[in-house]
Amino acid sequence: MAHPTQFRSxxxxxxxxxxxxxxxxxxxxxxxxxxxxxxxxxKGFSAVNELAKMHEVCVNxxxxxxLRSRCARLQILAVYQQIEYFLEAFRKTHPRKVDYSAQSDGxxxxxxxSAFKITSREVGQLEVDIFQYYRLARNLIMHDPEGxxxxxxxxxxxxxxxxxxxxxxxxxxxxxxxxxxxxDDFVLFTRVGKQLxxxxxxxxxxxxxxxxxxxxxxxTLIKKIKSLSxxxxxxxxxxxxxxxEKFSVSDERSKTLGIKVVTxxxxxx
Numbered sequence: 001m002a003h004p005t006q007f008r009s010x011x012x013x014x015x016x017x018x019x020x021x022x023x024x025x026x027x028x029x030x031x032x033x034x035x036x037x038x039x040x041x042x043k044g045f046s047a048v049n050e051l052a053k054m055h056e057v058c059v060n061x062x063x064x065x066x067l068r069s070r071c072a073r074l075q076i077l078a079v080y081q082q083i084e085y086f087l088e089a090f091r092k093t094h095p096r097k098v099d100y101s102a103q104s105d106g107x108x109x110x111x112x113x114s115a116f117k118i119t120s121r122e123v124g125q126l127e128v129d130i131f132q133y134y135r136l137a138r139n140l141i142m143h144d145p146e147g148x149x150x151x152x153x154x155x156x157x158x159x160x161x162x163x164x165x166x167x168x169x170x171x172x173x174x175x176x177x178x179x180x181x182x183x184d185d186f187v188l189f190t191r192v193g194k195q196l197x198x199x200x201x202x203x204x205x206x207x208x209x210x211x212x213x214x215x216x217x218x219x220t221l222i223k224k225i226k227s228l229s230x231x232x233x234x235x236x237x238x239x240x241x242x243x244x245e246k247f248s249v250s251d252e253r254s255k256t257l258g259i260k261v262v263t264x265x266x267x268x269x
Contacts, residue, residue, distance in 0.1 A: 001194055004201040008248035011089035012197045018082050019190050026075055030183045033068050040064045072181035073141050076189060080138045083131070083193045087112050090197070095206040095214035095247070107135055109196075116204050123199040126163055130175060130192045133160055134185075137178055153177060164188070208257060211247065215239055215261045225265055235262045 004012070039047050045064075052059045062070075087108045091100055098115040106114070109131055113120065120128040133156060160175050169191060174184040206214075215221055221242050225235045240258030243249050249257065 001191070001198060004198050004205075004248075006249065006253075007201050007205040009090050009197075009201055010093045010246065011086050012201050013248075014089065015082060015086040015197050016194060019079070019194060022078060022082070023190060026183075026186055029071060029075075030068075033071055037064055037067060068183070069179060069181050072183060072185050073178065075183075075186040076134055076181060077138055077141060079186065079189045079193060080134060083196070084108055086193070086197055090200060091115060094204065095210040096204065107132070109135075112200075116200075118203050122203045123196055126160075126167055127192045127196045127199070130160060130164075130188065131196060133157070133175055134189050137175075137181070140178060206247070208253075208260065211243055211249070211257055212260050212264060215242060215257070216265060218242070222265065225262065232262060235265075 003016075036048055036051075039051065048064075049059070091098065091112060094116075096116070098117075100111060100115040109128065113123065133153070136153065154177060157175055157177050164170060164172065164174065169188055172184040172188045174182070174188040176182060176185055221239065224238055228234045228238065236255070236258040238258075239261035240254040243257050243261075244251065244254045
């Protein structure tokens with residue numbers, strides 16, 4: 001997945017980092033789960049139990065047929081939480097001030113899109129639909145673990161599976177109903193989360209005026225500019241560097257913005 005080139009929220013960079021770290025951990029967990037199932041099939045549960053004893057871990061009896069699905073459920077919960085953290089941080093760190101109410105109707109993604117006045121299609125309708133699918137799965141896992149998900153979501157699941165097979169995610173056998181969640185569901189949800197974050201950055205690319213206003217309201221930056229007020233070039237470089245590091249704007253754009261920040265600061269002083 002290509003990163004957005006004009007604007008990257010600090011929240012975007014944090015999400016990519018945390019999802020990357022969890023990817024690595026979950027990959028090894030999946031290796032462990034498959035190995036346990038392999039041992040159970042070919043050597044029996046006694047061999048698995050001996051392995052637990054060797055590692056001095058007290059275990060309870062489980063149905064090994066459900067092991068991968070149970071692990072996948074936990075993985076879905078973790079990814080969902082990280083995406084929710086991203087959406088909250090994205091709104092709070094964005095240079096554009098928007099009206100947002102945590103008490104309004106809808107989930108956090110829907111409220112975020114509404115706050116920035118953008119549609120699901122603008123950030124990827126398939127990605128939004130997949131996010132909503134796993135959000136509902138998460139709610140069932142958390143609040144109604146015994147619920148029969150097939151009755152309400154099997155049709156949506158099949159529809160999304162068809163769409164996924166015609167998309168850039170076509171190598172994955174997902175999404176699946178709760179009882180059949182697997183590693184591919186984790187991978188799909190992770191990739192969708194990253195793509196949503198990237199698309200959000202692209203469609204909410206701040207205007208130059210928004211970025212300049214943000215810089216002028218940063219007390220630390222303005223304090224530094226004041227201390228270098230006799231050196232206009234250094235002030236411009238300082239402002240440009242600030243915006244590059246904060247929002248990953250291009251070098252060319254940051255230089256233009258740096259000039260505008262210093263000019264506007266001079267007119268306000």
